[in-house]
Amino acid sequence: MAxxxxxxxxxxxxxxxxxxxxxxxxxxxALYAHADQSIASLEMCQSDFGVLEALLHKGPLPIKxxxxxxxxxxxxxxxxxxxxxxxGWVERSMDGNDRRSRIVRLTDAGRRTIREAFAxxxxxxxxxxxxxxxxxxxxxxxLLRRLGQDAESRLQAEKSAQGISKERK
Numbered sequence: 346m347a348x349x350x351x352x353x354x355x356x357x358x359x360x361x362x363x364x365x366x367x368x369x370x371x372x373x374x375a376l377y378a379h380a381d382q383s384i385a386s387l388e389m390c391q392s393d394f395g396v397l398e399a400l401l402h403k404g405p406l407p408i409k410x411x412x413x414x415x416x417x418x419x420x421x422x423x424x425x426x427x428x429x430x431x432x433g434w435v436e437r438s439m440d441g442n443d444r445r446s447r448i449v450r451l452t453d454a455g456r457r458t459i460r461e462a463f464a465x466x467x468x469x470x471x472x473x474x475x476x477x478x479x480x481x482x483x484x485x486x487x488l489l490r491r492l493g494q495d496a497e498s499r500l501q502a503e504k505s506a507q508g509i510s511k512e513r514k
Contacts (some may be wrong), residue, residue, distance in 0.1 A: 346405040371457070376473060387462045392417055392425045394466070397434060397459035405450035407440055434458055 382433030384394045395415035400406065403457065426449055429435040434455030440446035451459065477485065 366492060373468075376470075379473045380466070380470060383466045387465070389462070392421060394459075394462065395430055396422070396425050396429060396449075397455060398463055400435065400449065400451045400461045405448050407443075407446045407448055408437075409446065411449055429455065463485065 381391060384391055387394065389397075392415065395417075399411060405420075406414070408422060408426065412419060415422070415425075416454070417425060426435060426437065430437065432455075433452055435449050436452055437447045437449055440448050440482045456488060474482065
């Protein structure tokens with residue numbers, strides 16, 4: 346398996362941007378379906394799992410920051426926190442630095458729940474990506490990170506250019 350990167354064809358038949366996007370989209374959808382299945386078996390939705398996981402790995406966070414980390418709108422993050430609070434897994438408190446802000450933290454029950462849930466999810470997702478060895482994963486992570494950062498940069502530049510052209514009209 347260690348030499349599998351050498352197995353990549355030196356002249357793939359189709360390397361254009363559209364084909365790359367389609368292949369990446371299909372792979373992403375398949376991985377997402379596995380993640381969704383794994384999380385659904387825990388009797389929670391993706392957003393609730395994401396909130397609990399972020400709190401487990403990042404510690405207590407302001408609601409706004411938490412929503413940004415898990416890519417939820419202000420209304421969606423509030424709903425997720427409400428659900429998790431009803432289950433006794435999180436609690437809200439006032440932010441000592443900003444009276445307008447609330448901090449969300451895991452309860453002891455929430456910490457136990459997400460540690461167990463995350464361990465099972467990690468095992469499930471490890472099985473899903475087991476066809477790639479460690480070196481291939483490192484290369485793929487690096488390439489995807491570069492691709493994503495460049496795409497984001499280009500998007501921001503395009504938005505800036507559009508803003509400038511709108512001002513001139």
